[in-house]
Amino acid sequence: MKKIRVLLLGAAFSADLHMEGYVRNGETAEIVAIADRNTQAAKELAERYQLKDCRICGDFAEALEEVDCDLVDICLPNFLHRDAAVLALGKGRDVVCEKPLAVSCEAAREMVETAGKTGRHIYYAEDWIYAPAIRRAMEIVREGAIGKLLYLRARESHSGSHSPYVKNLDHCGGGVLLHMAIHPIGLAMALNENKWTQIMAATSGGGAENLLHKDMGGEDWAVASMRFENGAAAVVESNFVTYGGMEDYIDLYGTEGCLHIDLTFSSPIRCFSLPGVSYAVEKAETTVGWSRPAVDEKYNIGYVAEITHFLDCCRRGAEADPGMRGIDGLLALEAVEAAYRSAARGTVIYPEDMTRENAL
Ligand SMILES: NC(=O)c1ccc[n+]([C@@H]2O[C@H](COP(=O)([O-])OP(=O)(O)OC[C@H]3O[C@@H](n4cnc5c(N)ncnc54)[C@H](O)[C@@H]3O)[C@@H](O)[C@H]2O)c1
Numbered sequence: 001m002k003k004i005r006v007l008l009l010g011a012a013f014s015a016d017l018h019m020e021g022y023v024r025n026g027e028t029a030e031i032v033a034i035a036d037r038n039t040q041a042a043k044e045l046a047e048r049y050q051l052k053d054c055r056i057c058g059d060f061a062e063a064l065e066e067v068d069c070d071l072v073d074i075c076l077p078n079f080l081h082r083d084a085a086v087l088a089l090g091k092g093r094d095v096v097c098e099k100p101l102a103v104s105c106e107a108a109r110e111m112v113e114t115a116g117k118t119g120r121h122i123y124y125a126e127d128w129i130y131a132p133a134i135r136r137a138m139e140i141v142r143e144g145a146i147g148k149l150l151y152l153r154a155r156e157s158h159s160g161s162h163s164p165y166v167k168n169l170d171h172c173g174g175g176v177l178l179h180m181a182i183h184p185i186g187l188a189m190a191l192n193e194n195k196w197t198q199i200m201a202a203t204s205g206g207g208a209e210n211l212l213h214k215d216m217g218g219e220d221w222a223v224a225s226m227r228f229e230n231g232a233a234a235v236v237e238s239n240f241v242t243y244g245g246m247e248d249y250i251d252l253y254g255t256e257g258c259l260h261i262d263l264t265f266s267s268p269i270r271c272f273s274l275p276g277v278s279y280a281v282e283k284a285e286t287t288v289g290w291s292r293p294a295v296d297e298k299y300n301i302g303y304v305a306e307i308t309h310f311l312d313c314c315r316r317g318a319e320a321d322p323g324m325r326g327i328d329g330l331l332a333l334e335a336v337e338a339a340y341r342s343a344a345r346g347t348v349i350y351p352e353d354m355t356r357e358n359a360l
Pocket of ligand 1: 009010011012013014015035036037038041058059060061074075076077078080098099100125127162163164165179
């Protein structure tokens with residue numbers, strides 16, 4: 001079988017997560033080039049995964065001009081997603097894009113429209129949808145084991161991003177609502193056909209108003225409640241004030257049962273260590289004393305399976321599953337924008353508010 005040739009844009013944190021997916025699909029995919037302005041980081045990523053014949057490039061735009069490939073994977077800072085995607089789609093490539101799809105709905109819409117015009121696909125890397133525990137939970141919900149789904153409560157939180165781009169609003173487009181709550185929002189939308197009817201949110205406001213990270217332009221705490229056309233409700237929360245490692249918790253309540261998922265601390269291992277373990281879970285500040293060292297974290301949080309799915313879609317020229325399409329990335333971003341409007345005004349936002357105000 002001809003391998004899908006992948007150009008990876010970015011060589012930092014998420015590029016490493018995606019790389020695990022490509023390497024485990026080595027019989028069907030090959031990374032032909034990695035582009036990062038920090039070429040040393042690109043070189044180290046290629047070496048870490050023992051890639052042979054992988055070209056190292058600098059700026060993403062040059063790489064898109066020079067590298068022949070089938071699939072472009074965008075693991076760049078948020079503000080570059082639009083430019084990279086539009087350029088790649090224009091060259092006839094399919095695109096995998098990290099969350100959030102862009103820094104504004106306008107930019108995300110341009111990306112989705114460009115995919116439509118060029119006949120290519122955007123695969124939106126919402127890893128939660130392909131996390132094995134969440135997929136199993138969705139199967140359980142679909143078979144009716146907890147009855148009709150009434151309520152989702154979920155959060156993603158840790159103590160702050162590793163990325164230098166996250167503090168600057170021009171680079172990242174928002175705070176924890178955009179960066180982290182977009183995962184539970186994406187899941188809530190996928191479970192409820194993307195049809196929200198009202199959103200109400202509160203955030204810490206950003207900068208001096210933040211709970212802890214006063215040097216960060218975006219908010220470091222946010223909560224949003226959503227209602228959906230089918231009557232279901234959701235409450236999502238995110239913050240950068242959570243020490244001890246990344247928390248990804250999902251609770252689902254139905255008419256005949258409930259279901260609880262702990263994506264990050266559900267390791268079968270419990271370890272007590274005086275010197276500490278080299279690694280336990282994402283963003284854990286220390287592993288001294290008791291910890292829960294993750295078993296195959298990149299698999300459990302969904303990165304390996306999402307890449308496997310995207311490779312399969314790319315090979316078949318097919319759209320991704322609901323929750324993982326470019327349009328899902330755009331609609332999740334619209335929900336985030338509605339939440340920001342609600343928090344700024346202290347009012348409930350309805351879909352018609354978004355349509356009306358966008359038209360003005
Ligand atoms: N799904 C997830 O769980 C998850 C986790 C982390 C990050 N992300 C997303 O992944 C994306 C990247 O974040 P990150 O934390 O991996 O990386 P990062 O923000 O730490 O670094 C981005 C990389 O892009 C490179 N870069 C910047 N400008 C460039 C240019 N013009 N050309 C080439 N390279 C350039 C930088 O040198 C850097 O290595 C973001 O959109 C982020 O939201 C998703």
